[in-house]
Amino acid sequence: MTEELFREDATLPTCTATVLAVDEIGVVLDRTVFYPLGGGQAGDAGTLTTETGAVLAIADTRKHPGRPGDIAHVPAAGGDLAAFAAGTRVTARIDEARRLAHRRFHTATHLLCALVPYPVDGCSITAGYARLDFHMNEALDKAALNAGIARLVAEAHAVRHRWIGEAELDANPQLVRSMSVQPPRGLGRIRVLEIEGVDLQPCGGTHVANTADIGAVVVTKIEKKSAMTRRVVLGFAEPSPAHPDQAFPHGTGSAGP
Numbered sequence: 001m002t003e004e005l006f007r008e009d010a011t012l013p014t015c016t017a018t019v020l021a022v023d024e025i026g027v028v029l030d031r032t033v034f035y036p037l038g039g040g041q042a043g044d045a046g047t048l049t050t051e052t053g054a055v056l057a058i059a060d061t062r063k064h065p066g067r068p069g070d071i072a073h074v075p076a077a078g079g080d081l082a083a084f085a086a087g088t089r090v091t092a093r094i095d096e097a098r099r100l101a102h103r104r105f106h107t108a109t110h111l112l113c114a115l116v117p118y119p120v121d122g123c124s125i126t127a128g129y130a131r132l133d134f135h136m137n138e139a140l141d142k143a144a145l146n147a148g149i150a151r152l153v154a155e156a157h158a159v160r161h162r163w164i165g166e167a168e169l170d171a172n173p174q175l176v177r178s179m180s181v182q183p184p185r186g187l188g189r190i191r192v193l194e195i196e197g198v199d200l201q202p203c204g205g206t207h208v209a210n211t212a213d214i215g216a217v218v219v220t221k222i223e224k225k226s227a228m229t230r231r232v233v234l235g236f237a238e239p240s241p242a243h244p245d246q247a248f249p250h251g252t253g254s255a256g257p
């Protein structure tokens, strides 16, 4: 079982940990700051470093498919695992620029949920863009959405998480906005993300602490994916340190994912 330090503090860049297991999926630690792919949000990248200085580049992070509760740190191609046997003490460090991009985009998707009052049936959050699929057939206005996002960012709403019981969730079914990602059951408690006065829904992802920290995120594209699906794509309005090639200068770019 990997202790999930990122659930309580999404700003932690590093932690010490002990290797529990190594297999074809990756390196499992007893605790980690690496977020595993889930809830639409991409997994973290970074490095694991032993006390003797061996460094392993981590390309991605996944919930281990064969070890429930464990998180696998997926080595970059060609990584040498020789120094990372079970029992080894390591320092885990995430790629902070990539994580910050995830946190900004992820929090921005919550703003979109507040602006577009329809169920969500798909979501993808990366360091270069985010997209959200809404179950609806009405048209969406890009300028109006951008004005709404800019207003909610400027209003600087506090963002915080808390844990509720399953009974409380069942008593408030309107909390569940997503059709495709239901909150995990059977753990006794569910993490809820609140943007004060704006949005409240179950979410296990990483977010910024205030909507002001989202900065310049804009809608770059709106697509009709099907009769009942409208896809909204978000991008940075300034170059992202993690993915400068995927930036959308001044928010007017039409190219993108």
Ligand SMILES: [Zn+2]
Binding pocket: 106, 107, 110, 193, 203, 204, 205, 206, 207
């Ligand atoms: Zn979230």
